[in-house]
Amino acid sequence: MKPAPFKYVRADSVEEALSVLAKFGDDVRVVAGGQSLGAMLNMRIVTPTIVLDINRIIGLSKIESGADIVTGAMVRQADALSNSAIRRHVGLLAQALPHVGHYQTRNRGTLGGSVAHADPSAEIPLVLATLGGEIELRSARRVRRVAAKQFFRSALVTIRGGDELVTALHWPRASSDLDAAFFEFAVREGDFAIVAVACAFERGARRMRLGFGGCGEVPHVVEVSAPSGTNANWVEEIARELSKQLDFRSDLLASANYRRSLATVLARKAMIASIEKARAYA
Amino acid sequence: MLEVEAGAKTTLHFTLNGKPVQAEAEARMQLADLLRHVLKQYGTHVGCEHGICGACTVLIDGRAVRSCLIFAAQVEGATVTTVEGLAGDNGELNDLQLAFRKHHALQCGFCTPGILASATQFLSEHANASERDIRDMLSGHICRCTGYTGIVEAISATAQNRKSRDKKQTSTEKDE
Numbered sequence: 001m002k003p004a005p006f007k008y009v010r011a012d013s014v015e016e017a018l019s020v021l022a023k024f025g026d027d028v029r030v031v032a033g034g035q036s037l038g039a040m041l042n043m044r045i046v047t048p049t050i051v052l053d054i055n056r057i058i059g060l061s062k063i064e065s066g067a068d069i070v071t072g073a074m075v076r077q078a079d080a081l082s083n084s085a086i087r088r089h090v091g092l093l094a095q096a097l098p099h100v101g102h103y104q105t106r107n108r109g110t111l112g113g114s115v116a117h118a119d120p121s122a123e124i125p126l127v128l129a130t131l132g133g134e135i136e137l138r139s140a141r142r143v144r145r146v147a148a149k150q151f152f153r154s155a156l157v158t159i160r161g162g163d164e165l166v167t168a169l170h171w172p173r174a175s176s177d178l179d180a181a182f183f184e185f186a187v188r189e190g191d192f193a194i195v196a197v198a199c200a201f202e203r204g205a206r207r208m209r210l211g212f213g214g215c216g217e218v219p220h221v222v223e224v225s226a227p228s229g230t231n232a233n234w235v236e237e238i239a240r241e242l243s244k245q246l247d248f249r250s251d252l253l254a255s256a257n258y259r260r261s262l263a264t265v266l267a268r269k270a271m272i273a274s275i276e277k278a279r280a281y282a
Numbered sequence: 283m284l285e286v287e288a289g290a291k292t293t294l295h296f297t298l299n300g301k302p303v304q305a306e307a308e309a310r311m312q313l314a315d316l317l318r319h320v321l322k323q324y325g326t327h328v329g330c331e332h333g334i335c336g337a338c339t340v341l342i343d344g345r346a347v348r349s350c351l352i353f354a355a356q357v358e359g360a361t362v363t364t365v366e367g368l369a370g371d372n373g374e375l376n377d378l379q380l381a382f383r384k385h386h387a388l389q390c391g392f393c394t395p396g397i398l399a400s401a402t403q404f405l406s407e408h409a410n411a412s413e414r415d416i417r418d419m420l421s422g423h424i425c426r427c428t429g430y431t432g433i434v435e436a437i438s439a440t441a442q443n444r445k446s447r448d449k450k451q452t453s454t455e456k457d458e
Contacts, residue, residue: 001331005288008309008355016283038351039332042312049288051309053356078345102422104400105333107345108352189421 003041010053014060014138017165020052022140025162028052032074032113035105060112060167065089068133068170073112077101077124080111090171092131092180092200096123099182102190115148116166120155121192121214123184128169129219130198130211136168137161145170152218177203177281181273183266184213187253194254195262199270201226203278208271215263216247226275235275239267286355296357298323299367307354314338316354317364325365325395329424336423339396340364346400365395368402378402378440387436389427397423401437411441 006029011017021028029048031037032055040046054060060074065085080086081097100123101109114124115135128135129148136145137160151159160166174180184196196213206228212220222245224238243263248256286292286309294305298321307316312331317323317340329335331350338349341363368376375383378401388394397420404411404419416437420430 002312002315003310005308005310007288008284008286008292008353010284010355012283034351034353035333035348038348041310042331042350051353053353055356098418102336103404103419104336104339104346104348104422105351107403108347189418 001042001044004044004047006041006048007050008053009050010056012056014057014165014167017052017054017057018138018140018163020050021163021165024050028162030054030116030165032116033076033105033109034113035101035109036113036117036119054165065173068172070136071111071169071171073110073116073166073168075111077106077109077111077114078103081106086171089173090127090131091174091178092182092198093124093127093171095180095182096127096196096198099123099184099186099193099196105190111169112166115151115169116158116160118152118156118158118218119192120217120219121194121196123182123193123196123213125152126196126211126213126219127182127198128171129221130200130209131172131174132209132221133172134170135166136170137164138167139163139165143167148219149221155217174200175202177278179203179274179277181270181277183269183273185262185266195259195266197263197266197270199267199274201271201274201278203281208274210242210267210270212242212246212263212267215243215259216249220246226271232272235268235271239264239271242267284355284358292355294354294358296359297361299363305354309353309355311354312350313340313352313354313357313362314349317349317362323364323366327392327395329392334424335393336396336400337393339399339423341399341403344403344406346403363399363402365398368398377443378405378436381436381440381443382433385432385436385439387428387432393423393425393427397425397433401440405437405441405444409441409445411438413438 027049030052060072062072064070069089087094133148134145135151179201181199184193186193193214198211200209206226208224208226210222243260248259250256291306305320314328317326327337329337333348333351339346340349416434
């Protein structure tokens, strides 16, 4: 399995990358970590004219901690996992990252690449959508920020224009009253999840955001308000109700019914885990 | 900006197992193929060619990476270590390799070079690795011979040995 011939372009700055994208647009595939793209090229699932390498753009590997935590598109998953600002302020991402691929692929795979690739069962897009984060897109003409909710259109399809580059991800800084949990089920460790569920619970407002991955084409996020004195029955009802609303398909891995049942179980686990963390403060 | 036309070759310079090398590679050539077909370093094995099996894992700037998912052109200026670079100059196996031999951590040996690359980085970061940590790291490699038990033991024993060696060294320094 070898890729079809392509032209390799290594950009040394964002401006250089944008000029290539402006000129050749959809004929270009941008390689960040290459842990998905490399396999797709080898299998000739994609046969771009140009492969644009952004690995040498130093400015894209920064993690900045301001009102949001801003991660450059080239931040490697392994580096995000060991970053103290992410551990402290984007706890849900820190919980999800060990599920992303393997130790070896996290060494190379990036946060931005995973989001731009938009696999329906990928953990990083799911967490970004659940937290209400944003994607920064740059082209030679403009810079814009798009909410994750708008960014993901379908499986492997995003709103990104052919001339645009994902340059950064904006992760809302978790307030001190946010408790989060992440669960997924995969056949083997490191495999794509059959279903993944992320939960972010605001203790004070008793507001809960639940994100479902592997259920339909894009991350599905719902907001529910938790009655005070939440008990197991309530959690069970919500989990059942939510998984009814989702769109499940049967494939080689699992039937639609199995996926629905898995989504119910994982949603319940994620809600209970978040509420239990919150109880520790009560 | 570097541009390599489809079908054209680029000249690369990087460090391979401690020695500077120069090599020519086509834009689409994977690092694994550069190592094996051009540089004739057959220690790196190629299994699935889509990042799943882990056989082709090498160290790039100290990090374990799939050499089938990175293009040769991308390692310009980097430091690459393969299994050939783990043993001493006289071919003497290092402590991790000796532990693999002692604990029967390999049978056919196809997956071993990749696992050694991962374990090298892993041990440098996890002096107190638990079996759970080791198995989590090993999930990125497929071994069909051993059932992993010997591999886990070899990595765990290497971590233990290094710890007691470091302790001894510190106490000797204190004595001096």
